Amino acid sequence: xxxxxxxxxxxxxxxxxxxxxxxPYGGVFVDENLKKAMAEITDAYYSICQSRKFIAELxxxxxxxxxxxxxxxxxxxxxxSLGGKVQLYAKREDLNHSGAHxxxxxxxxxxxxxxxxxxxxIAETGAGQHGVALATAAAYFGLACDIYMGAVDIKKQAPNxxxxxxxxxxxxxxxxGLQTLKEAVDAAFEAYSKExxxxxxxxxxxxxxxxxxMMVRDFQSVVGIEAREQFLDMTGHxxxxxxxxxxxxxxxxxxxxGFLNDPVDIYGVxxxxxxxxxxxxxxxxxxxxxxxxxxxxSIMLKDENGEPAPVYSIASGxxxxxxxPEHAFLMDLGRVKYDVIDDDESVDAxxxxxxxxxxxxxxxxxHALAYGMKLAKTMDHGSVLINLSGRGDKDLDYxxxxxxxx
Ligand SMILES: *Cc1c(COP(=O)(O)O)cnc(C)c1O
Numbered sequence: 001x002x003x004x005x006x007x008x009x010x011x012x013x014x015x016x017x018x019x020x021x022x023x024p025y026g027g028v029f030v031d032e033n034l035k036k037a038m039a040e041i042t043d044a045y046y047s048i049c050q051s052r053k054f055i056a057e058l059x060x061x062x063x064x065x066x067x068x069x070x071x072x073x074x075x076x077x078x079x080x081s082l083g084g085k086v087q088l089y090a091k092r093e094d095l096n097h098s099g100a101h102x103x104x105x106x107x108x109x110x111x112x113x114x115x116x117x118x119x120x121x122i123a124e125t126g127a128g129q130h131g132v133a134l135a136t137a138a139a140y141f142g143l144a145c146d147i148y149m150g151a152v153d154i155k156k157q158a159p160n161x162x163x164x165x166x167x168x169x170x171x172x173x174x175x176x177g178l179q180t181l182k183e184a185v186d187a188a189f190e191a192y193s194k195e196x197x198x199x200x201x202x203x204x205x206x207x208x209x210x211x212x213x214m215m216v217r218d219f220q221s222v223v224g225i226e227a228r229e230q231f232l233d234m235t236g237h238x239x240x241x242x243x244x245x246x247x248x249x250x251x252x253x254x255x256x257x258g259f260l261n262d263p264v265d266i267y268g269v270x271x272x273x274x275x276x277x278x279x280x281x282x283x284x285x286x287x288x289x290x291x292x293x294x295x296x297x298s299i300m301l302k303d304e305n306g307e308p309a310p311v312y313s314i315a316s317g318x319x320x321x322x323x324x325p326e327h328a329f330l331m332d333l334g335r336v337k338y339d340v341i342d343d344d345e346s347v348d349a350x351x352x353x354x355x356x357x358x359x360x361x362x363x364x365x366x367h368a369l370a371y372g373m374k375l376a377k378t379m380d381h382g383s384v385l386i387n388l389s390g391r392g393d394k395d396l397d398y399x400x401x402x403x404x405x406x
Contacts, residue, residue, distance in 0.1 A: 004334055006333055009261060021210075025290075025298050026297060026298075027296055030295045037196040066097045066107065068096070069230070072385070075353070100362065103136060111141065123204060125160075127153070128157040135168065148187045204248065205249060206248055206249045206324030210296070216253070217326060239259075245318060245364050247317050252327070266335065266336040269367045270341075272341060288300045296325055301322070314363055314402075317390075346369075351406045362390035
């Protein structure tokens with residue numbers, strides 16, 4: 001399928017190009033030392049990911065440890081509640097081991113580390129979800145694991161800090177600046193540039209310098225490949241539309257990759273938070289502009305000095321001031337439509353799915369769900385497949401405290 005000059009038959013060979021670009025977005029914006037490290041990972045990835053042994057081992061791990069394939073559930077009662085003309089389905093990444101899609105790329109990254117002979121994985125974490133997934137992978141492979149985390153976040157996210165420690169990770173407290181995610185990213189990069197011979201940096205989404213946006217997408221593509229096959233088996237046709245929430249964009253990139261070359265409408269959902277004012281949301285593709293941060297060029301939210309702007313969302317997994325370069329590219333092309341859902345709509349969807357289907361979704365995933373429900377109301381027939389990126393146990397206390405039981 002050719003769409004606005006891009007041939008989706010050969011898309012995965014063509015994008016990113018050899019320098020890591022999706023159209024104008026992507027690249028490697030780091031110092032010389034880290035450029036060398038990125039080139040080493042790129043070379044290793046291109047050769048290792050072709051090897052039969054690597055592919056077979058990743059497949060076995062996905063089946064035996066992660067519990068893949070995850071099912072698709074037909075959301076019958078939810079569909080009925082919207083009038084029953086349009087059928088909603090959910091891809092159940094909440095049933096992936098450790099409760100979200102993040103393990104898909106963390107297991108891939110850690111397996112790559114093992115094949116490269118590295119002894120340690122390094123990452124930063126904000127809310128702690130990426131840290132927990134990576135600590136899980138490190139424990140599985142017997143790798144050391146340093147997770148950099150701002151002191152403020154460490155206080156706020158005590159249960160995830162405890163999980164990381166139980167899993168054997170070393171949680172490194174970052175005490176400068178605002179002591180949150182931005183400082184943790186800087187500290188983790190700095191540590192990595194000193195340790196790259198022995199360690200590998202593991203990014204938590206389709207973000208950062210090349211090859212990470214490509215690698216993380218490739219590891220997440222299992223979601224889209226499974227979903228396409230399962231949906232065809234269940235219904236005999238493709239869904240009319242697919243929907244995923246977009247923070248950095250990894251769960252979305254995974255689902256979308258299976259359907260880019262199909263006549264399927266694709267929607268990415270960003271968090272509108274409290275509203276459209278800068279600082280009240282994290283809808284970077286919707287409100288942002290082109291710029292470079294954290295080692296890559298994409299569309300980002302900037303403050304008056306051109307620095308990454310403060311962002312907010314009820315969903316801590318979505319509050320990042322940019323999104324992956326591939327999403328910026330797919331938006332420019334018009335192949336994927338990006339839109340927003342606010343805190344309140346996502347809380348409504350959180351309760352709806354819990355009450356009508358017996359599934360408590362992550363508040364991140366609830367954004368996709370809320371959008372899928374809105375979309376269904378505009379259609380007079382057909383089906384919508386929603387990526388349920390994670391389970392909502394982690395969000396229960398906060399949602400009940402702030403919104404009460406609805
Ligand atoms: C981290 C997280 C997200 C957001 O990350 P993406 O890279 O945008 O997918 C979404 N859902 C859940 C459950 C998460 O933990």
